[in-house]
Amino acid sequence: MTSDSTRAAELHRRALIIDGLVFRCDTDAVLRQGNVAAVNITVADFNADFEVVCDDIAAWLARATDPAGPWHIVETVADIHAARKADKIGLIMGWQNMRGIGDRLDRLRFFHRLGIRVMQLTYNERNFIGDGCLEPADAGLSLFGRRVVAEMNRCGIAIDLSHVGHRSAMDAATLSERPVLLTHANAKAISDVPRNKHDELIKAVAETGGLVGASVYGPMCWDGNPERRPNLEDFYRHLDHIVSLVGIEHVAFGTDFPAVADLDSVGSIIQMTLDRYPTAITKYAAAFGNDARTRYPVDCGSPAELGKLTELLVAKGWTDADILAFLGGNYLRVLDAIWTV
Incomplete structure (x- = not known):
């Protein structure tokens, strides 16, 4: 009989693994160690304006067009398969804030042409589109935000609601004609912290045909x-x-890891999250320190250790089919429905 550890290792080896969110990346090494096939990388600063966003995208395009480099730009689901076949990492270029479009709807198609395929509507705070999850007013989408949702549907850009306020996120899920995503978010019913999501929203995302990406990010767990x-x-x-609410077909994962050669290189981002958003992180930082090394589970602190997720699911009695769906199969199906125009 095959042991659980052997079964987990084989499943992880053959899975087409898609990580729904890595917030900073400067190396493919740890992703390869975790057997990641494709990853949604935040390619611009969280609060970048139009010019900075363009510069950040230009830098990533330069890296990804190097034929000797490790990256393959993902614009369609077929590109994820092509990346694996070429022994490269599929680069899904994403944002965690839409400040880069300002109040200009025409910029959506422009950035789609540049290769951006996932956009989070807001990052914690309010922008022209709607409220972030830390805004006390928790207002819904603006009139402009409603037009943004429709235009993202038309362009084939995935709508990410992870850092979005509850009412704005519910509005987006109601209005969208394509599946929407929570790329990295957990359940408020389990841990009542600002970044986690009410059951109502989790169900609304699933009703669009979308996915909820459970996250290993420590403060949310x-x-x-x-x-x-x-x-x-x-x-x-x-x-x-989350699975009990919406079923395995609507669940994926987004680690919110940094995939970097040196964890000290993300120290300024870790500090920014404490300084700018104290309500989200102060208690956790006071307990465990404000360092990238303590922001994640004690037994899984890097993309290189993603095999431990597979081991966990095997130990919990998940079937092979459900594990493969969670690790990437669900994303392949849902992203195809979003990106095909």
Whole structure:
């Protein structure tokens, strides 16, 4: 009989793994160690304006067009398969804030032509589109935001609601004619922290045909105990709850890891999240320190360790088909429905 560890290793080896969110990346090495086939990388600063966004995209396009480089730009699901066949990492270029379009609807098609395929409507705060999840007013989408949702549908750009306020996210899920995503978000019913999502929204995302990407990000998995840093069992409580609400076909994962050669290189981002958004991170940072090394589960701190997710699901009794769907199969189906125009 095949042991659980052998079965998990084989499943992980043959899976087409898609990570729904990496917030910073400067190397493919840790992604290859985790057998990642494609990844939604945040290719621009969280609060970048139009000019900075263009410069950041230009830098990534230069990296990705190097024939000797490790990246293959993903504009369609076929590109994910092509990346794996070419032994490259599929680069899904994404944003975590739409400040780069300002109040200009025509910029959506422009950025689509540049290769952006996932856009998060807001990042914690308010922009021209709607409210972020830390805005106390929790207003819905603006009139402009409603036009943005329709235009993203027309262009074939995935709508990400992870850092979006509840009412704005519910509006987007209601208005969208294509599936919408929570690329990296957990369940508020399990951990009542600002970044986690109400069951109502999780169900609304699934009703669009979309996906909820459960995340290993520590502050969203934490049970509030300052004596115990989160581990993968805490992550699984969220995943299991989401599956019980909407079914395995609407679940994926987004680690919110940095895929970097040196974790100190993201120190300024880690500090920014504490300084600018204290309501989201202060208690966690006070308990465990404000460092990239402590922002993740004690037993899974890097994309290189993604095999531990597969081991966990095998140990929990998941079928091979469900594990493969979670690791990437669901994303292949849903992204094809969003990107095909």
